Amino acid sequence: MTHLPRTSARALTVLALLAATVAACSPHADPGAAPATDGSGHDVGVELFQWTWDAVAAECTDELGPAGYAWVLTSPPQEHVRGEQWWTAYQPVSYRVESRLGTREQYTAMVATCHGAGVEVWADAVVNHMTGTSTSTDVPGTGWAGSAYEHYAYPGLYDDADFHHCGLTPDDDIHDYDDAAQVQTCELVNLADLATDTPHVRDTVTAYLTDLLSLGVDGFRIDAAKHLPPADVAAIVAGLPDGTGIVQEVIRGSGEPVTPEQYTANGKVFEFAWGRDVEAVLAGSPDLALDLGSGAGYLPSDDAVVFVDNHDTERNGSTLSYRDGATYVLANVLMLAGTYGTPTVYSGYAFDDTDLGPAQDADGRVLDVTCGDAPGPDADLADDDWVCQHRWAAIAGMVGWRAVVGDAPVVDRWSQSDAVALGRGERGLVVVNAGDDELVTTLTTSLPDGRYCDVLASGCAEVTVHDGTVDVRVPPHTAQAWDVAARP
Incomplete structure (x- = not known):
């Protein structure tokens, strides 16, 4: 299976688009120069966290394509539980492409629009679990699109036999990350853990991902991949076409038995160590940022996807975030300037309460994004204001710079x-x-x-x-x- 970055017919179209863009717009105004012609500099992804499908489509055309972004990661597109918090999007009720971010038709149109702008679309795929409940008993509910569910019952998809009941802890939740069996068969904060070692679950998950591919999706972020054995991930992605992009969320923990290296045969893996370490480096000697990834405790560069922050780390404080202003900008500059891994930029909204969801209307639909005239690290932000880090001048400028320099040493x-x-x-x-x-x-x-x-x-x-x-x-x-x- 081929994984990002990859050069294809679409990539060649992207290069032509970028060449036209840099020739036409200041400061990239020299018609005699263009981005690296082999596509090696066109690899930067951007996570538009909790952006509606219509907003993503407009951003691909207006900003992402012209700036040189190669791919955009959307939030999970499947039906989810109801609620205002951000994490409701990560509790699937069904695999219908209907959510508070938009409809199936809007998602399909967004993918086509982004492709027209030279930007690939990757979907955040929640395949480790279904919903959680606030008590130890099953509480019937109705999902965003009207699907009925209970903690271990999803009509037409799964019943109790399709879930792990690990029996390793009193409440079946993960308590000890030094125990691989707990990490991969017990429940992550009470989220019903799918038995991804069974043929029915594997086939159902693969069918969902295949459906998204039919809408034009180019790749997937496998959410909580650390909580699936590598063999289960392998079995799920084996049913996808060659060329499907895969990047897996495997958080590196010191001395833990489940490591990112165990997953590289399935595709690329997020290297959390880079984001954690760059903060300390910038507080000391920024020169050392260029060496991050070269020592022990890091994935090989070809296997790694790196980031300064994402939607989890900006909330748990394990990395820099938009709140760090100029330091955050410099970390992104160094990530985009260097040669380690495939870089991903993050773009979210402001919050004080870590559970706060994006701005929604009275029915719970997320409102389309408004970035403002001059987003940047000095903006005065209130809760739910869109931060739009990917548009900040230094970050967007470095994305274009990286497209030009390619893989030059x-x-x-x-x-x-x-x-x-x-x-x-x-x-x-x-x-x-x-x-x-x-x-x-x-x-x-x-x-x-x-x-x-x-x-x-x-x-x-x-x-x-x-x-x-x-x-x-x-x-x-x-x-x-x-x-x-x-x-x-």
Whole structure:
């Protein structure tokens, strides 16, 4: 099975779109330069957490395609329990593509629109479990689209025999993450744990994923993959067509028996260690961020999908988040500048209560996103305001920069205690100043001599490369970047 990033007919269309975009828009305005022609720089994903299908479609056309994003991860599209909290979307009631984010028809139209903008669509697939209940007894309920359910009964899908009742703990919940059997057969916070080791459950889950593929979906994030044995994931994805993208959520825990490495035969895996470690690195020496992933405790680069934060980690505080402002921006810049893993940008909404769901109407439907005129790290946000990190100038600018430099090697690496610079072949240069003082220095660069625009700034903040050097002035807690497609 082939996994992201992959070059296909669609990828070639994307490259043509990007080439046209950078030729037409400032600061990428040099018609003689274009993104890397082999597609190697077109790999960045973005999670648009709890965005409606209509909003995702509009964003693909207006922002994601032009910025150079390769794929968008949508929130789970299946029917779920009712409730205002964000996590209701992660409690499936049926596999109908009907949710508070939109209808099946809207999802299908969104996929087609994103493809037209050169952006692949990946769906968050909740396949480890169904619903949870607030008591130890089954409480009948009705899902978003009207399907009846109980904790261990989903008419037409599953009955009690299709669930694990692990018997390893008093309440059948996971209590000890050092016990692999608990992690993979007991219930995650009382969520009814599917017996994915049985043919009926495997076939039913595969049929759901196949249905999403019929709508044009390109790949899946396997939610809570850590709580399925690797062999169960393998059996489910084996029934999908070659070329289906797979990335698995396997949270790395120190010394735990279930590890991300056990899942790489099924597809890529999120490397949580990168997001956790980059925060500490930025507080010390940002240069070390470029080495994250090279030591023990990390997946090989080709198997890893990396991120600064996601919808879980921004709530549990294990990584940086939008609240960290400039530091959060610099972490994203370093992730996009480096060569480790496949990078994913996150975009959500503001909250004080970690259970808070997205803004909804009186019937519980999520409202379409409004990003505002100038989203950025200094925005004054109230609960449920959309943060729109993927549009922030430095983050979106680095996505385009990465598309231009492709897989060019790291060159001209320079650092001091609180700053780092690196080039990527003869195609790009980036400098990060994490210090409290302005950085004024002369850097060696492999960029061809000439004038360049900072792609992280509005308009064209210009520098000149002469005899392989460039003078830079970088304000504290900011970054600047230049590439061969951004000329005044």
